[in-house]
Amino acid sequence: MERIEEIIKRIKPVDERLMQETQKKLDNLTKPIGSLGRLEEFAKRIVGITGKNNPSLKEKVIFTFAADHGVAEEGVSAYPAEVTAQMVYNFLSGGAGINVLARHVGARLVVVDMGVKEKLKTQNSKLKIKKINYGTRNMAKGPAMTKKEAIESILAGAEVFAEEFKKDGVDIAGIGDMGIGNTTAASSILAAITKAKVKDVTGRGTGIDDEQLRNKVEVIKRALRVNRPDPTDPIDVLAKVGGYEIGGLAGVVLLAAANKVPVVIDGFISTASALIATQLAPLVRDYLFASHKSVEIGHDIALREIGQRPMFDLKMRLGEGTGAALAINIIEAGVKILNQMASFKEAGVSEKI
């Protein structure tokens, strides 16, 4: 835990003064004041986070973390657990949704095995193995993982970020997930921390039917009853009802913020990771960008809890980082507005009457 504390201590408030200066600069560009709306907000926030006047988002990285969930044996997903591993291979061969969208926006994809049930073939150098264990245990029967594993998962995620940051640089990070059963973990985390009703934060995940949804709600209620996670202790919540990929992504968020790197949240699972991170370090909020509003019903509550407003609602619910990829592109558009637009003076355009 001391190593996590050390990371948290390094997270500083964003530069408010520089953000105010940036707003003045934006107001001098050849457009009615404020007329580029949230694009201007994004540019300003990137400046405040990075501390750079003319930030560039050249190195865009999507971190897609995969792990299995013991609770999958309770029939909470529409897909069999082996799909987690199969999808990791799909990520590595470039055929998944996140591959297509990462390429589309010019982002690198970093795929990490945080705890897939099977031993994955590692000859493919694109896969990072940070396996904490071969899937979590069934949270409906006891803690999903030990406290030690929860801490290890966060540190492993931080380590992945550190490796990428040192090797090729990271100007902006998107976080995404893959793990059959992980909406059950994310809903449990959200219910545990916010004390929202389980049925208000439990959705259909990959596409379960009404009966399966009723079962999923019961499973989550049981997991919370059996484990009694402490809402004031995010590590306890993560250990009892979380997942390795969720802990890992929380680690990415923490170390990114410590290095003044903005983080773009994807959907429901990655928002649960960000929630763990903000519970550990409230300053992290100012480093986060919400991308889309997911179809998953608890997502609104989760985003509100971390003080975020989504950019778009395209009725997506795939995860993997797909929404984050599209959002990174929009944030980059905002940054380019700041860096590339001409001022009224430069362009010889008359100002407001």
Next chain:
Amino acid sequence: MERIEEIIKRIKPVDERLMQETQKKLDNLTKPIGSLGRLEEFAKRIVGITGKNNPSLKEKVIFTFAADHGVAEEGVSAYPAEVTAQMVYNFLSGGAGINVLARHVGARLVVVDMGVKEKLKTQNSKLKIKKINYGTRNMAKGPAMTKKEAIESILAGAEVFAEEFKKDGVDIAGIGDMGIGNTTAASSILAAITKAKVKDVTGRGTGIDDEQLRNKVEVIKRALRVNRPDPTDPIDVLAKVGGYEIGGLAGVVLLAAANKVPVVIDGFISTASALIATQLAPLVRDYLFASHKSVEIGHDIALREIGQRPMFDLKMRLGEGTGAALAINIIEAGVKILNQMASFKEAGVSEKI
């Protein structure tokens, strides 16, 4: 008018059968069914519009049309009328918002003088001169243009599209506007056609204050009273309370649809153009994509009138095609999902239990 009728006759329904086939293909890709939400809808619609199984949106073109408005002399804008010409020069030198965003999404920008008040220097080959007149007349005192000019503006827009289509190709078109005073024209068109109350479709444009807004509402009411545009005759509406750039963009929409090219609407003004086009040719609706929900209050009503739902709301209100540029990028993401993702079979991923 016969030449417009000829274009309209060439517009055919989109290919519903091919769209259904495409949905089946999308359902076989390695993701839960429907989990990429509207990205799938966009891909499917592009297939239906183009009639191509594997469409590509390589040639992305933003058409930004500029013109002046006689009604500007009524004090309806926060900026002086000379800004229209100044902004055209800004477009040509690459410093405006639309330049930055068009570059960001890899789109060509076509800037057209449809009726700017002053004679623009034409040595810059990036500017197309299709001037119908040196600004419209003041609609608060009489018709903004003659019926002949209204028809000419539509045909000139169609001609611009035809030139680009033949020269370098157009796989998807975005439409944008520049014209001090043109929200007054767009609100008037909307009120005339939908019979909505003037105050419900009149916003602050470039940023006028409460008193200026009250004046703008009165000016629009006066224009409608003085001119009595026939709501069933879009050419009459365009002539009496429209603008040259609005007519021109309606022409782009019509000829694009006739050539099976999808059109992405930007904000309030370009939606008014699309409304004129759909009134002339109802089949055009299926060729349109709404990009963002503008801050301008009438935009919702306008989008509903042409059967469109916006993709995102980033509190933008700049025009020029800026929202369309971002939307083109999102539509292209959907098309790449269709073309590049692996199927369950190809990737060896298990299907739903």
